[in-house]
Amino acid sequence: MHPLANLARHGYLALALVVFLESIGLPVPAALALIAAGTAAVSHAIAARYALPLALGATLAGDLLLYLAGRLSGWWLLGVLCRVSLNPESCILKSAQRFHRRGKLTLVVAKFIPGINTMAPPMAGSMRMPFLRFLQYDLAGAAAYVGAYFAVGYAFAGVIDVVYRKTMGLTRAVEWLAVAALAAYILYRFLLYWKHRRADVAPRITVHALADLQRNEPQKILIGDVRSHGYYDRGAQRIAGSVRLEPSKLLVGEEQLPRDRELYLYCT
Amino acid sequence: MAQKLRDRGFNAFVIAGGLREWSKAGYPLEQVPEADIVLLPVFT
Numbered sequence: 001m002h003p004l005a006n007l008a009r010h011g012y013l014a015l016a017l018v019v020f021l022e023s024i025g026l027p028v029p030a031a032l033a034l035i036a037a038g039t040a041a042v043s044h045a046i047a048a049r050y051a052l053p054l055a056l057g058a059t060l061a062g063d064l065l066l067y068l069a070g071r072l073s074g075w076w077l078l079g080v081l082c083r084v085s086l087n088p089e090s091c092i093l094k095s096a097q098r099f100h101r102r103g104k105l106t107l108v109v110a111k112f113i114p115g116i117n118t119m120a121p122p123m124a125g126s127m128r129m130p131f132l133r134f135l136q137y138d139l140a141g142a143a144a145y146v147g148a149y150f151a152v153g154y155a156f157a158g159v160i161d162v163v164y165r166k167t168m169g170l171t172r173a174v175e176w177l178a179v180a181a182l183a184a185y186i187l188y189r190f191l192l193y194w195k196h197r198r199a200d201v202a203p204r205i206t207v208h209a210l211a212d213l214q215r216n217e218p219q220k221i222l223i224g225d226v227r228s229h230g231y232y233d234r235g236a237q238r239i240a241g242s243v244r245l246e247p248s249k250l251l252v253g254e255e256q257l258p259r260d261r262e263l264y265l266y267c268t
Numbered sequence: 269m270a271q272k273l274r275d276r277g278f279n280a281f282v283i284a285g286g287l288r289e290w291s292k293a294g295y296p297l298e299q300v301p302e303a304d305i306v307l308l309p310v311f312t
Contacts, residue, residue: 075308093308100309129311202270204284207293223283226269232308239287240296244304257278265270266283266290 011046016058019146023062025081025118030059031149038153039160052150059111059142060135063121067134070125075232077122092232099123107137111145210264214241220261227267239266 015037022030034055041048069077075092082091099106103124110120124134153160205213213221223242238244245257245265257263273280283290291297 093306096308100311103311124311127308127310133311202274202280202282204282206284207290207295210283210290211293211295225287227287232306234305234307236300236305237287237291237297238300239283239290240298244300257273259278261279263270263273263278263280264283265273265280266286 012050012054015046015051016054019055020058020062023059023117024065034146034149035153035160038150038155039157041150041154042157048150048154052146055146055150056139056142059146060139063138063142064135066118066121067125067131067138070122071128073122073126075126078119078126081119081122095119095123096127100127103127103129104133104137107134108141108144111141112148205264213262222258222261222263224263224265225267226265242266 015033018028018033019030021028037046037051037055038048040046041051066077078092078095082095099120106116107120107124110116121134121138124138210221210223214223218241223239224245225238225242226245270280270282285292
């Protein structure tokens with residue numbers, strides 16, 4: 001079925017849902033939905049005077065949710081978002097510093113930059129950007145994003161329709177390509193997991209055994225806190241007698257670690 | 269992290285359950301000293 005027919009049928013709800021889901025970080029093509037909406041508006045399948053405010057509202061709703069989550073959770077949410085990064089600690093620190101330097105401008109352009117679009121609102125919350133200031137800049141950014149893609153769809157409606165009709169024959173091939181790409185990605189993730197699961201073979205110690213060791217032979221052990229974000233809030237606690245071992249520098253500065261003591265590492 | 273250190277010749281282990289398990293068992297905790305706190309920037 002032609003995507004415009006789909007949009008006309010499921011209409012405003014589908015547009016709002018897609019835009020909202022993208023704003024909270026899910027990988028859905030909100031830009032494409034907005035372009036389709038703009039194209040649909042040309043043929044009056046939907047009305048721009050309803051679609052635009054709805055899309056804007058859905059974007060703002062998602063951003064506000066993340067802003068509040070950042071505000072309430074401190075740095076925890078950012079830690080979760082950075083977990084997928086190769087270096088979570090560096091991700092948190094650098095993201096925060098960059099955002100602090102260019103916070104307002106970042107909020108305006110964030111929506112156009114994959115990755116940043118999801119990080120910007122919770123960072124604003126975690127860094128206690130005043131609510132009205134956040135709303136002001138986020139609204140500007142959301143309006144620019146929604147408006148820009150909608151306008152592209154509206155302005156190039158004729159071209160988009162022609163391109164779609166000409167590529168209809170390729171639909172089956174594109175579908176198979178998408179399935180193959182997804183299968184390859186799943187296989188890649190599985191191989192990555194299989195390769196790294198050997199990390200599970202690092203021996204473990206129970207807290208009771210460690211407490212005994214700490215009590216009876218403290219000079220033989222070193223307890224290391226390798227949390228990537230636990231140190232960013234005042235009032236954070238750690239195991240008594242443990243020391244901070246920065247994950248990003250752990251392997252680089254390994255000559256600082258004692259080889260004649262047993263190292264016991266923990267995070268959460 | 270522990271496995272990588274072991275690969276480099278360190279005698280490294282993982283504390284099963286981490287801080288959560290330690291805290292639940294009632295073993296002593298301490299506040300992170302000021303010098304170790306990495307404060308991230310905030311807007312004023």
